[in-house]
Amino acid sequence: MLHTRTTPAERRRRFREQLASGRLLKMPGAINPYSARLIEETGFDAAYLSGAVLAADLGLPDIGLTTSVEIAARAQQVTRVTDLPVLVDADTGFGEPMNAARTLQLMEDAGLAGLHLEDQVNPKRCGHLDGKTVVPRADMARRVRAAADARRDPDFLLMARTDARAVEGLDAAIDRAKAYVDAGADAIFPEALADEAEFAAFRKAVDVSLLANMTEFGKGPLLDAATLEDLGYNIALYPVTLFRLAMGAIEDGLRTLAARGTQESLLPRMQTRSRLYEVLGYADYATFDAGVLDFTLPPGD
Incomplete structure (x- = not known):
């Protein structure tokens, strides 16, 4: 059946080991549990849940309107089906330092390997839009400290994002x-680093694991994996790539269907029924169900 075969603790230890390996981890953003399964099948190292994607999925802009409980619920749905x-x-931890502490524990309970908190004010903005505002450095440090102190599993990764x-x-x-x-x-x-030189400067100055955000249509360049690995980065993040691909295909399909009155020309672009069933493990569910139906209790005393 389609579910994870590993525990959250195992996945967190593995994530830490991957980050310590010295190689670049490639991390696409999942748009739902099914896509997380596809990310795993394709051979990626880890998966990501983007706040922008989760907000868009709810029909909301990425300005801090989602809640920690909504994010944790979607996260639990994803971690249930993948071993990644x-x-x-x-986001900002959804409030004051104590809210950030509760958020971290909610995400631990959801089976995640880690989270990142950012230093924007509330309500936040997409990191690649103009007009952002950041909280004072000391306020963000308290936000991070509260989350760190609330952590129960020391292997749960606490990442800090700076929009400064x-x-x-750059120096700030x-x-x-x-x-x-x-x-x-x-x-x-x-x-939102501006160019390759800024990525290099950050790597030279900071000696913990670093994430490079390779989001499309943003402020910075789309550096390839080989370049990022040479720069010494630990994670290449593709947060909204799958969402943009899927929504682009949906829009094209709707226009074709509206214009032609049939989806027949779209069939070559679709995932087949057999592939869908393969990903979902229909045969495994059938085997499981048959085993339950065939089960009989031994004779009683």
């Missing part, structure tokens, strides 16, 4: 990253 470590976008590059400049973003590590962050997510 899953990292989640926890676009607001205060690096200083903030160092302060967040001192406050308890295990890894850093420098958002």
Whole structure:
């Protein structure tokens, strides 16, 4: 049956080991549990849950309107079906430091391998839009410290994201990253770096694991995996790629259906029924069900 065969603790230890390996982990963003299964089948190292994707899936903009409980519920649905470590976008922690602490524990309970918190004000904005505002460095450090102190599994990864590059400049973003590590962050997510030189400067200055956000249509360049590995980054993140691909295909399909009155020309672009059943493991469910139906109790005394 389609479910994880590993425990959250095992996935968290594996994620830590992967980050310590020195190689680049490629991490696409899942749009639902099914796509997380496809990410695993394709051979990727880990999966991601983007706050922007989760908001869009609910028909909301990425401005902090989702709640920690909504995010945790979707996360649990995803971690149930994949053996990959899953990292989640926890926005600003959904409130004050105590809210960030509760958020971390909710995400632990959801079976995730880690989360990242960011230093924007509430309500936040997409990291690649203009007009962002960041909280004072000390306020974010308290946010990180609260989450670190609330952690029950020491292998659960606490990553801090800084959006300060676009607001205060590169040097300030690096200083903030160092302060967040001192406050308890295990890894850093420098958002919206402008070019390869800035990625290199961040790597030179910060000695914990670093995530490179390779989101499309953003402020920074789309560096390939070989380049990021040469730069010494630990994670290449593709947060919204699958969502954009899927929604683009859906829009094209709807236009074709509306214009032609039939989906026949779209059939070559569709996943087949047999492939759908293969991914979902229909045969395994049938075997399981048959075993239950055939079960009989031994004779009583």
